[in-house]
Amino acid sequence: MALALKETFSEKTNKALGVNSEDAKLTLTYLSLAFIILFLGGTLGLLQGLNRAGLLELPSWLNYYQVLTAHGILLVVVFTTLFMVGYFYSGVSHTLGGLLPKVRKIAWTALGSMLFGVALVAATVFMGEASVMYTFYPPMQASPWFYIGLVFVVLGVWLAAFGVFISAANWKKRNRGQHLPMFSFFAVGGFLLLFLGSLGVTAEVLMLIPWAFGWTETVNVMLSRTLFWAFGHTAVNVWYLVAVSAWYVAVPKIIGGRTFSDTLARVVVILSVILNVPGGFHHQIIDPAIGEGIKFMHVFMSLSISLPSLLTAFAMFAIFERAGRKKGAKGLLGWIKKLPWGDVRFLAPMIAMITFIPAGAGGIAQTNNQLNQVVHNSLWIVGHFHLTVGVTVALTFFGITYWLIPYLSKRELTPKLNKLGVIQTLMWTVGMYLMAGAMHWVGLLGSPRRTSFSTYGDHATALGWSPYLFSLAIGGTLLFLAVVLMVYIAFHLMFKAPKGNTEFPIAEPEDDAAPTPQWTERWGLWIVIAFAIISMGYVIPVVDMIVNAPPGSPPFRTW
Template sequence: MTSKLFSFSKKESRLYMSFMYVTFISLFIGGLMGLLQTFVRSGKYTLPFGIDYYTILTVHGVILGLVLTTFFIIGFQFSLLGKTVGISDKQIMVGWISFWVMLIGTVMASITILVGQASVLYTFYAPLRAHPAFYIGLALVIVGSWIAAFVNFRQLYVWKKAHKGEKSPLLAFMVTINMIMWVIASLGVAVSVLVLFIPWSLGYAETINVLLSRTLFWYFGHPLVYFWLLPAYMAWYAIIPKFVGGKIFSDSLARLAFILLLMFSIPVGFHHQLTEPGIDPTWKFIQVVLTFMVVIPSLMTAFSIFGSFEAAGRRKGFTSLFGWIKNLPWKDVRFLAPFIGMVAFIPGGAGGIINASHQMNALVHNTIWITGHFHLTAATTVILTFFGITYWLVPHLTSRRLTPKLNKLGLIQTWIWTIGMVIMSGSMHIQGLLGGPRRSSFSEYAGGEQVATWINYQIAQAVGGTILFVGIILMVYIFIQLSFFAPKGVEEYPIAEEEPDAEKTPKFLENWYLWIGITIALILFAYTIPMIDIMKHSPPGSPPFDWPIGK
């Protein structure tokens, strides 16, 4: 059964909403930069005022991939723990420290990008070099997120101390797993930034070990995807069933799936480096195998979620094989947006298998196929689920209501987003198979023989990007309405109950020492020898190389 749920104080709501404000400001800025990118790539538009293409590309990637996601996730997870295990005034105060440290870091990094001193893209690969303030800003964002993580750990610890022998609430368990993964994974990028990039950008180090920096980034970069995805899983497992009149299919299965995602999401970064020399192919193969292991918890998740949907339909009397599908709340945007995100994850996951497969990766690596995949998973599966959460979380925090009119606008926004993304992501996938490069502006290959083949797909991307930006404007409008203007009222914080006849959850699933220990062992196994090889045998470090190329 669901544990007692806590009510939010005004102090809590202000903290959680602060994260949401930054999220939706980031959505607008990052979305505008994405729209400009698609225009430039279409060959029909030139950026005004001498704005560099790679500046807007960097803003788009950093603001949406790092800032929007991290602020939304931390605010959402704070609310989950506040609702299920409670939060003290002291913890709220530390939560504010987390917010301000992250915000200061975000502003520092953003200013350096906007003034043209950090056009190094979302991955900030060496030997491209940014202004030191960019790297210091990123470090502050990570430190702020660690502060939030330790607040979360403290919240669950205090609750467990007061409820000895009881299993922790499912959502609190899930948040803890995600933040453990985040802290372990972000150690890689923190070391990279603090030890390699900052001294190099300040001039204290003349060179930088490029392969080591890239390896540390992808040690972090792949679990970053799961840091985005797991909050969506939390909603799918424990919140969406509430909207269909169902219950959590299996508490044990949900916990096991999250444990497996923790263990197999971190030691797999080499599958992003399959084409790079300097890494032994044996270790690449081992990490590819570990990458494919995440298919298991993903299939467990699909089984559990659709099991909840079907059980709810059967309980309401639908006996035909697929009759329960008709009963799903298709006109409730809180369900529809995440559901479309779930469906998008099917082709998204298939594309991920291709990306992680050595021979097939050779075909699509560094093509715009990868960008299309990224938009199908992060920008469709994750973002649509985040939008679905917004429709009930924001009015709950602001004591307002999701009115029928706003719900209808949300349905329109969801379909606009879906249509725009199908056009844009689909054309990216096709152009990628035809060899279209990623990260490049149209002007860089405007004279190539393949432009005539690519140009129609690039125009399609501009059309899709325009539709998506309309969806962004509508989503920001809905957010403003839910935050400040919607009628006062009460919006439920929807947490589903467990099936009453479900099997008792085994206690070993909450053995943190065991699961963290196995995760660390897998990381040491997958990275220790390759990292020693990289540090011993890498060529001499690369000198500073200021972006952009050729200028």
Template sequence: MEVTRMSSTASRTYLDQFPAEAKVIKAAFWSSFMALAIGGLLGLVQALHRTDVLRFIDPADYYTVLTAHGVLLAITFTIFFLVGIFTWAVTTSLDRGVVDIRFTWAWYIMMVVGTILVGVSILGGVVDAIPTYADVLFTFYAPLQAHPAFYVGLVLFVVGSWLAGADWFRTWWAWRKENPDERIPLPTFMALTTTLFWYLCTLGVALSILVFLLPWSLGIVDSVNPLLTRTLFWYFGHAVVYFWLMPAYMMWYIMLPKLSGGKLFSDPLARVVFVLFLLLSTPVGIHHQYLDPGIAEGYKFIAMTNTMFLLLPSLLTAFTVVASMEHGARQRGGTGYLGWLKALPWRDPVFTGMALAGLMFAAAGFSGMINAGMNINYLVHNSWWVVGHFHLTVGTAVALTFMAAAYWFIPQVTGKALWSRQLALGQVLLWFVGMTFMSNAMHRSGLFGMPRRTAEPQYQGFNFEPAVGTVGEINAQVALGAVLLTVALAMFLLNMVLTSFNDDSDSLPANTYAGTLSGPEDSPAVLDNLKLWTAIAVVLVIVGYTLPLASIVDSGGLFGPDISGFQLAIETDPALVLESVREVMP
């Protein structure tokens, strides 16, 4: 069915098929790229400051920069790209436009307004003319407190993403009326299952913001329970990782096989994987809180068990995607046990970027297993190891896949050919190399306890040996990686801008995705029963979270034991400095 549909649209770009939707997707992609540009640049500022290569900001401003870097990249860049990809996936695979394009623009604009509010709130920390503050880091739980505008902006952004999900569901319902006996096409199935667990997990953060953090920031309530807001954040905070990751998975499932020259190995296996993510993404967040007092070890053990089960869909994905690539390579004449690797289209930046992102994700999976283990997590908790880990996941598996995908998508939604394939290939390779240097040093230093979220850690004047080499080498490696990543980012943005102004619109690929060797007809129909899987996911959340939340509220109170919170700032009043000096030098 899918292959037939694709052949009927052969040689037509997405812009030819869905011109109205292409405009929204293009806008979402550019919003994503702008967040990537600002957030990425701030990442360089941070890396150079922390490693003492170049310090031109106040140490207190480091945390403003860190917050902006985290929020703009982990939330804004990823989710704007996601809504673009999912809109493409739903409309392309259902072969119909959205139900009401005004509704589509409405959720996009709501997300933009939310982003502006959040961005301005954070930048208020370094611009005196803006009377806001939000040095609360990406995790934004109490006791750090932000300006109300920050929380309002987050709410608008998340509600916008909810409406985007509603848009995809409406489009699918409209299609289902016209095609009552059809299975859900795989790309739409992926978008819908991801949306369902997004609804489920964002309920926690919505509750945290609307009931606790926003009223607290507005002065309506005097205090909050920090552990409760923290647990509600992580209820959302781990699932959001899979929310970023699912569009990347989608690309690996439906684009990599096609780019390799073949077909997806198994549609049913892909459906099983997305069902497992719907079930297991949310009831695992407590594994971020292994070191939190106030949560019993038994609950943490349940979260660890659920987390380890999440390895299953990732390993299934590795098998399916590599099998599909091998099939494609053999179709292209590849032979031998490993010789088929040579037949893959390595000169294609879209393929190479996605393949290398997948390779990095394998490494990220291993460091993730260590994070997820209760006992060994104590070794690396809140260390630079964790930063190294998520720069491999969101910073490479997701970001590199998205950038590689953009080389295919931007021509699709603009009707303009990619400006330079060579530059694009160099860009994805440079990102891969830069991240290798940076994440390796972060992992090594974290193993020996070097902390994360520290503006100016001091390792002079005493004997300290990190894993392999010296602290100076680690800093140099992180700084080198950050510079290479920034250069790669500039190359990406340059290519995107010049593509948008490119007059060449010849030889654009048709808007298609991979067919399947084993299609939906080979899978049980129950896999498409979204109500059933959602109900089971809700039950798992209730099992995983009811008792821990009840225990936290019981011991700390719903609004906490008079925790008033504070705004992060370092005053440099000369009188205070003199007073401090007098205390030690009477």
């Protein structure tokens, strides 16, 4: 009874006051910056795609590798992080009853730190001082200010993470015995994973800074690469977890269904946090200096990450089928027709989910030593992460935008804008499939990644790549148009759409849902297990890399 009263009370306040205007301002700032970054990164992507196909000559002051570095960092790190922080903070504010004033301050400070860092990074890249790609592998050496910029980005991420942890702990104290609302559970899990993953890269960057200033002469290349991938792999899985949160929390509500299982969703979060960080090793299958036995064991550690993904796939189909049958669907597959395909808030994340089937399968293939040899460092890999991050994550983010921005700006998604959104989604999908499909195929034919356009002295094999590279360029052009459309839609929803009331979609459990067990809330234990598993994965190879280290490498500037 008390619970019911409380709920109606909070519902009433939400209805009367809507979103807290200061919290809305915070998220809208993050999202605006995210979409500006998307536009910049997308423009660079277009330039690079056309240049890679041999269709466009870049000016002498801007070369392919600068564009590639900036495109990678802006889209895979900055756009995603800004969106993640904005989106999670709005959800934490919504589900936990507004942000605490100190948390809001933390979030603004985090934004300042990130922007300062990004400014340093972007400046060094455009000055031609840091064409080191987004993986910044040593012994390629960028300007020290590039690495210092990265430190500020990571600091910002940590601040944002602790803001969410503080909010969650505070809410738990005020609501004893209750489960943290699912959305906030995802936020805590996502930020925890990002925090754990960034520990490695922080250590790496702190070694690179003195080396870049010339205070130390050499750097341990293998160690740096390993520490980088502890972060790099985890980061993409964090973005994926952010997307998954919307699938579990918002999508069921949008299609008029219920959540499948609260416990299952929480288990997916916990498993993602525990299992993810050692997965970074499958990016180093071809690296020397790691023993075969270790690589073999890491296949298991990598593949274990597909378990939560498969759980998610199962839960999603169950949600869709139940929702469809509730609407009177008949037969084995009749529920597919009952899904709201015309609603962009569903269509975009749905295409994202469907894309994760081939994208995830490709990922599993690449994790295997022998298959990896075929595609390593080819454009196949680039195609792969354009499907995972470029479709699964990005399209889900776009899908979120259609309800999150109007909810925050107290406006409405009009049918006309919805239609524009559907067009945008289809354009993005077609563009990405053309581009990523071509990348996959031409990668199998041997075209390398991270290499500017060359016909290799008109070699027949290299000339054979041209049709695929054209398809890549066409896809890239469509994608750029889709980016422009998306940025227009985002800002239209922010400032121009008609005033109205948009709800924050939070799915409810089934009426006969089993209660969620208390052990899902034992974060102390999950952190310790994650820490132990990270140690299991990294202690052996890292000690080997340090104890048996070669003298190290002096810096190289390849550009």
